[in-house]
Amino acid sequence: MTATTDLPLRRPSVLRARGVGTTLVLALLALALLGGLIVPGDPYAQSLTKALAGPEATAPLGYDHLGRSVFHRLIHALRLSPLIALAAVAMAGATGLILGTLAAARGGWVERALVILTDALLALPGLLLVLIVLAMVPGTALGFWVGLTLVLWIEFFRLARAATRETLASPAVQASQLLGFGPVYIFRTHIWPEIAPMMLTAAAFGTATAIMSIAALGFVHTGMRAPTPELGLMMVELLPYWREAPLALLSPVIATFALLLGLTLLAGSRET
Amino acid sequence: MNVLVSRLVQAVMVAVLIGTATFVMMRSLPGDAAWRIAAGRYGYDRVDAASADAVRAELGLDGPTLPALVQWLGDLARFDFGTSLVTGQPVIKEIVHQLGATVSLALAALLLSLLIGPPLGILAGLRPGGALDRALLVASTGLKAAPQFLIALVLIVLVAVQLRWLPAAGHGEPRHFILPALTLALGLSAVNARIARDAMARIADMPYWRFAQWKGLSERQTLLRHGLRGVSVPLVTYLGLQFVTLVEGVIIVESIFGWPGIGHALVHAIFSRDVPMVQGTALMLGLGFVLINAAIDLAVNRLDPRTAS
């Protein structure tokens, strides 16, 4: 009974989800980069008379408890954590990719040592590592970059190593070797095409994880310090004023959720 | 057996990593670490230069790094975690106290998530592409994208502030469990619903599923006898990975809801640079992960005879 019942529903829906994800991320990126040009303003400027006031032309999302423009704080926050996240993902991706392919190709003690190390790191919750690094490194942004890189490279390493191992063991690679092709050709034609889409997915997930961690630690007062505009920090600052200024609290909540949702959809369906 | 050995290696590595990290943390602390440790041990009123010097000599804080590190890890190997720099209590005693609160919260969350996620996932997986499947996909994607603190925030605003049904923080009564446990459970069930759904859909597409029906079993009999056990294997396997999510969630959720557990203590310890407490709590979480995963390895071996051989 070999008639294949390929679910016709699957593919287009994945593509559509990716489209929605890309749109969300691009929209928020545009807001973060261009918002300040359209409505100029200062995220740090306080005017206590306007505390918790509603929206107006120069502050489209109203004011927070210190009378700062929520809109301008939000667009600054939307630049800060994605920037740290992308820097960490870039560093982690490069490290993981190089070490992962190397481990799989070399084998031996190099591979064993790296696997033991990553297994141990895997046992430590990511937030814990970030917290410890934050306590040691001067400068919160730098601390996040180092800590998140340390957390995120493991996933890239594991993916790259698994895919490289599987590919190297495949008949296709064996055939290429018998036909006289060297390691560069094999990496280019066999390994990279397998790894590249995975890396992209992992990068989107990694960026989401990083943004999430920065916001979560900000929310429990252990991340970015006030008065820096940061998503989690903004939420916890505005939470007590929910009844007076719901829009001020909802703005960072919705922006954060939209950004994370966009990245998750962009990453596409993958086993969690 | 092999599995247990590799888990043991993992546990030792975890301890070494945490030990080294906290050692570096200790060395990079601003101010006189020896003074602070001595103060932690003997109390701030009774600490003097002599006792600080004694601590400095004992821990080799001034000496070369390597012997000091060996000394530090040696203490760890003898399960000597030292005393809290803040309360002056032995770290072990503090942790045992907090562990109970954390474990009860985590178990409540896990149980709740297993009640929500897998049943929905199995129903969706039996009709891939159906209405329930699509609704569940949307819901779980949304929940997976939402970090725990965001879920907590929404629950607090809605249930505690707007509706005033439940307290936003506190500990001791059963109703205090509901919001933090639900926060953790929603995130977990988003994941295990997907796992159950994918496993069910895969099994329902297997030749042995069809063959069970060709033998004459009804839909229900097929599900009970040939579906549930198969779904449970990936669910249990993923529990190990979910444990990391759970621990991360515990760190955040305990801080938000003021839950007196290990996560809360860890955040506090890091905040106040209480290095022995950081080491103790981090070690507890890391080793807990290894222990749970070792148990899960064994459980999967029992559930799936193919992995045992």
Add this chain to the structure above:
Amino acid sequence: MSLLKASNITVSQDGTPILEPVSLRLEAGEPLVILGETGSGKSLLAQAIMGTLPRDLAARGQVALGDHLLDAARPVGFRALWGRQIAVLPQEPWLSLDPLMRVQSQVTEAHRLVNGKPVAEARTQASADLDRLGLTGAGHRYPHELSGGMAQRVAIAAARAGGARIVIADEPTKGLDAARRDDVADLLLAELARGGGLLVITHDLALARRIGGQMIVLRKGQVVEEGPTAAVMAAPSQAYTRELIAADPENWKPRTKQAAGSAVLTATGLAAGRGGTRLFSDVSFDLSEGEILGVTGPSGCGKSTLGGVVLGLIDAADGVVNRADGLKATAFQKLYQDPVAAFPRHRTLARTLDDVARRHGQALGRIEELLPRLGLSPALLSRRPDAVSGGELQRLALLRLLLVRPSLIFADEPTSRLDPITQKQVIDLLCETARSEGCAIMLVSHDPALVSRTADKMLSLGTTAAKVDVTAPRVVGALR
């Protein structure tokens, strides 16, 4: 009265017919064989009769089963008959048993839940069933602890436990060695002898011959020929049936022996193992240009490992492989069982072939020159490996090897996934390659008939002892 009568069964997808009207009768005690290649619609016919078609396919026609009259367009109505009237023996039974349940329970549950017997009686009955099929004591095992043949017998017991009289077997020899084929036929005939009917769907001519009874030959959704199996196979009246039967290795004309050229390789006293167990030892042979060495043996006997040793991919535990002097490093090549897995899957075939031609300093014109010789259309080159049929891709794999101008090709079951007619084309091309290119070939196959009619000499590896004989082909029977 017939056990089962199906009238004017058709199957269509989105309104396009993919199976033209077929009618058949199944009589008690007389088997019915439906013979056809992949894509002939034989499985669709069986699925329409059982009510198990995938949802996007629509069937029409009528099925009469005892007193029941069923409409093929309403598959729901068939459900009540599964296990009780019709026992379906699935393809690849080792995948059809629940991997997490002991096999006896899988038989017991059918006695209990389908037949309604009490637990204790169901258990006794199940163990009696297993005893009868020669599986005494195997009931407590899990499916992955069974051999393919044992899994098949468990599946028969489980399928019939509900009391069904009609057995429908879909490709029962798929994935089994040639040696197992006759066991399967005997097993099915034994079930038939217990009363009831037997419907066998297969592409395997040897199985069809052994089952006998009546036969329907299908091709591209149409009935080509029907009649008593023995008569059809002895004197096919249609061109397609003739071609199909001629493609059976049993009916091939033995290849005429070629004059051997200079030596390519000498292997002396080879031994190798896998995972600590010795697979073979003391294997010696030599090969010359244009010579074909057939390698046979049951699955798991080390045929592929021997290839690895010869190609220099695996270190031999003992013995030496001597390449003739002056051969280049890439002189020994391999043809894979699954050609899709042997090509870079993200590139077009043209790019892959161009890379190989360039690497070996061949003019690109050589590809165009080889294409017609292998019966391939240049249009195929713009596709990716998974968009080409198995037979075409295997010929493209051969083309890729010819760009290297190899001295030896290790062909590892190159046709085991192909239909008989395509198989014959590929093997003929391999023989032609040996002759025209002066290339030595090691041809691995589990089918002794194929090897004995193709090879100049033969190497037979056994599972138990490392029995090796290098002789001229002998009669097939003597090889077992």
